Amino acid sequence: MFIDLKTIKKVHFIGIKGVAMSGLAVICKQKGLEVKGSDVPKKFITDKVLEGAGIEFFSDFAASNLDWQPDLVVVGTSWGVDHVEVVAAKNKEIKIITDSELRGTLSLEKKTIAVTGVHGKTTTSALLTHIFKSAGLKPSFLVGTGSVPDLGSNAAWDEGDYFIVEADEYARSHEDKTPKFLDLESYISIVTSLEWEHVDIYENVEALEKVFSQLLEQTAEMSVVCADWPSIKKIILGKKNVVTYGFYQDNLWQAHNVEQKDELISFVVSKEGIDLDQFSLKLLGDHNVLNALACIIVSLKVGIEMEEIRKALVTFSGTERRSQMSEKNGVIFIDDYGHHPSEVKAILKAIRSKYQNKKIICLFQPHMASRTKALLDDFADSFSGIDQVFITDIFTSAREGVGEVTAQDLVEVVRQKNSQVAYVGNLQQALEKIKPLLDATSVLVTMGAGDVYLVRDQLVQEL
Secondary structure, three states, rough: OOOOHOOOOOEEEEEOHHHHHHHHHHHHHOOOEEEEEEEEOOOOOHHHHHHHOOOEEOOOOOOHHHOOOOOOOEEEOOOOOHHHHHHHHHHOOEEEEEHHHHHHHHHHHHOEHHHEEOOHHHHHHHHHHHHHHHOOOEEEEEOOOOOOOOOOOHHHHOOOOOOOEEOOOOOOOOOOOEEEEHHHEEEEEEEEOOOOOOOOOOOOOHHHHHHHHHHHHHHEEEEOOOOOOOOHHHOOOOOOOEEEEOOOOOOOOOEEEEEEEEOOEEEEEHHHHHHHEEEEEEOOHHHHHHHHHHHHHHHOOOOHHHHHHHHHHHHHOOOOOEEEEEEOEEEEEEOOOOOHHHHHHHHHHHHHOOOOOOOOEEEEEOHHHHHHOOOOHHHHHHOOOOOEEEEEEEEEEEEOOOOOOOOOHHHHHOOOOOOOOEEEEEEEHHHHHHHHHHHOOOEEEEEEEOOOOHHHHHHHOOO
């Protein structure tokens, strides 16, 4: 259900601390609406986004949170029709939509660039926005993280023609399994990657291929896809207005001659076998070279000059919780949201390549029992080359309880390829185990889509 926001004055967000929900709240406030929301008392990385925007939120859920009489309620994905505030909104006959439907409503107002894929969405959408802003295009944007230093926030509604949005393949709600990105009116779509993910929604990779194929079909102008992925090769067959990119030579656009030097990674871009230019990034890893290539293609499409793109790329400093680096007393900390086996493998490979002479310790927090169980065997290769791996209890989200698999099961799988792995229990136990091991030769990687970053935060304070 899409709505006319011009008829709305006050919006209440249920689950306002979510990375997308907080950004949508910021956008609504910038559009002149009065905004409030509610969420659990626990601190999230988005708390500072909401506080910085001056958005009031209730630190718990209750029917009384709606006493301020909003005329629209937006419900986050984690909460269903039986939620206390959803029930209260129905009783008060307040309009109710999902966060996905609000994104869809916003996408009707601009030329929307949907950044999709099971990996790389956040970095790609943030980097593309940075390029557009640097070129003076004043884009609106919605990025799925707590903050993007170069952008000043995770979301904004500006006066330019474009809306760059991190587009999620997850289900619209508990009751409606429609993929969120199909609610968008996409002018351009980027597909960074495609393999089996969100195993609680999609029974196999074929189910994901089907919905991504639908996205390409409904994209108006152009789809930019990384055809290095076998599943993407499948879904583009017979499709029009598809542009391919990747490392492989059969792509229309190709990145090659990748070289990591000190703080920069450089690469050459070619189109149809002809070298166009060389670019550099501050980010780590081959996967970010491909993310940058997608941004280069789209930026050229909308008329940004090559030299402007090059300048913007090298000044981009990344996003929160995506290989976010810091240092304290000689210890290097890298925090990353990676939680899928292939993400973990790619990120740790990049870190190992950069810090060849350092002792790398990885604290991994598995995210959701269903994902851990379905992809258990795939984790065996994810931690190769890491000096010490510690695995915490599985993080369970609001949409899933305890499952049949345990963190100890994951430890046994990882031990097949890396004997230096151990189970450490909860985050406090992990902190106590790791702290004595850290010195000026150490790189600590905290990794996972839950709250494992809290260990880094605490260690930085205590060292």
